[in-house]
Amino acid sequence: MYIVHKPSITEARACDYLPHRAWKFRYFLALELNGQELGEFLATGWRKFGSYYFKPQCDGCSECIPLRVKVGEFRPSRNQKDLLKRNRKVRMEMGPLRYSDRIYEIYENHSRERFGALSSREDFMFNFYNPSCPSLQSEYYIDGELAGVGFLDAADNGLSSVYFLFDTRFSRYSLGTYSALREIEYAASMGLSYYYLGYYIAQCPRMVYKARFRPYELYNWVSGEWYGAGP
Secondary structure, three states, rough: EEEEEEEOOOEHHHHHHHOOOOEEEEEEEEEEOOHHHHHHHHHHOEEEEEOEEEEEOOOOOOEEEEEEEHHOOOOHHHHHHHOOOOOOOOOOEEEEEOOOHHHHHHHHHHHHHOOOOOOOOHHHHHHHHOOOOOOOEEEEOOOOEEEEEEEOOOOOOOHHEEEEEEEEOHHOOOHHHHHHHHHHHHHHHHHOOEEEEEEEEOHHHHHHHHHHHHOOEEEEEOOOOOEEEEO
């Protein structure tokens, strides 16, 4: 591992998830992490985009809780089984990071339609195609057309979902949930223990879906331990 920028704390700004809250992050920049090093950071609550590693450091708030699925014990719910059945013709490919203009087109559509925002191609490349650790890309094809792309980091003992984007023309396929189900399957096939879903905020409706992948574990920021939840 090579540290490019030593740990620092950002200035506070308005929280994107909870109203009337402010957030701050502890962060550092690093390159060339191996799978074991990445696993150690994930296991202590860190997340990342590209070479930017971060975890919340908010004053008076600890609502962002790391959540990971126990891959070996995971069993899809009835609704999740129905989704897998409905999407049985969706083809998934898992492999190394590989950029294409179609992927950026999907990113533009997803960002505009879902969040009303855009970033430059340069920012997109920096965030998703500037790997600082072992990384993978999942692709989802519907009738031969690329409809969704997932970005994942690969630790020695688990996969971490970094980001998922999809063409909103295919919204009826619920590709966000479907991709998580398929990536959990892939982690199981690799003999991995965990599938990291990032931070979970119980009060944020946008985060509710994460608690539907059971059983999962939550991280206790105070004790530094994971505890079981969601039987």
